[in-house]
Amino acid sequence: MAPATEIATIPLSAGADIEDPSSPAGKVWQSSLDTVSQQEGFQRAYYGREVENPSVVQLLVDWDSYEHHRKFIADPVYGPFAKHLMTIVDGPITMHHANFTPHPPSAALSHTTSPVTEVLTCVLPSQDESFEKNVNKFLDIVKEKAEGVKAAAQGWIIEDVEHENLGSGKKGKVFVGMIGWESLDAHMKFRETSDFKDNVHLLRKGPVAVEVHHTAFVEK
Template identity: 25%
Template sequence: MTVTEVGCMGVKPSLDVTNDSTAEGQILTKLYKYVITAPGGSLRVYWGLEAENPTYLWAFFDWNSIEDHEKFARTLGREAVKDMPKILNRGFFTKHITATPSLSITLQSPVTEIILAYFPSDISSTQRDSALGRLQNFEQQGLNSILGIQSLSYGWGVENDFPVRGGSDDQNASILTSFVGLDSIDAKGKFRESLAFEKLLCLVRSMEGNIKLESFSVSFRSLTRNTETGTFEDI
């Protein structure tokens, strides 16, 4: 089963890291092309800046397993990230999530609304399953029929020690992720003003044990591995 690595990093001030015409942008694109073509590398990679706070860089990598990711990190990871200190001032975390199969489609949308919900590290499997069931019911009530919404994906973090953004340095949590793929920036604005968005936030906030919720949007760039040729393709 595919697992998705998720990383959040801090970008140095005044750097345009998602623009290939800049030196800093070339560093990032070169890195992700390497990760997608190197032996044992990622299947797909998506990266972009938070629209609301572009000092936060988010990257998602699809792997066949956590073991594949860990093996790559041990053998080729140091070479891959050697230039990252030139453009980043902090690495907030690198963790993993498992999400519904539509995650790839959702991250390829022109805009992706991301909702992170934090829960106690010791949340039970029953509570986890209940939360997923409620999101599934919400999806089946016709969310995808709303104008501008392309897809919905959701899932739990694999680890239970995600740092809580805005919390104390030692505050960790389990995390439930929700992703809404939107077809334009205009659609994002309309979605945020919609009853559906309000219901989604209320649904997640009402889940047992919820500590905190935050929402932001990212327009991702992406690459996928061509397994036959070992090269990459823009997606």
């Protein structure tokens, strides 16, 4: 069984201060992380608020395998865990799993190596090896040419995913890239270079949607 990374997007309730472990929301958050970390197959977790939308937290969890996380979801402990977490959540949580290369994706996610992470999400009608090759080519250029880039990890989401650009009732595949930067400014400066502008087309052939945001992850 291959290792897998859970990717959860969590909209927090207004005023939920999960960074303060002494606050009510902080206590719920730390308790939830403790429960996850005690499960069989848990490797490590990363979490942080989206820079562009601070009310949303991304939680990524490395598991020994996709099956280990599914086992946790099926365990009797999961119901009380989820109910407790939902006390600080405002809206539905989305959750998927990816097989990242390399695994673990720590270098691109942990704040000790990558203070901010660019999260690149590409939605396609189906899994496309030629698109994957194009993304890997683009990432090679980024790692070679960009100032301030730290590391990258990339891979396909395991589940089929719905998206409005795919059409009503249709599902497709999602390719995710995690690119660690020394700062948000470093990424913005690279976007103004010819290396970016001459090669960004590699990301645009195939997807019906491409989304980019940034998250400052802390590793548990």
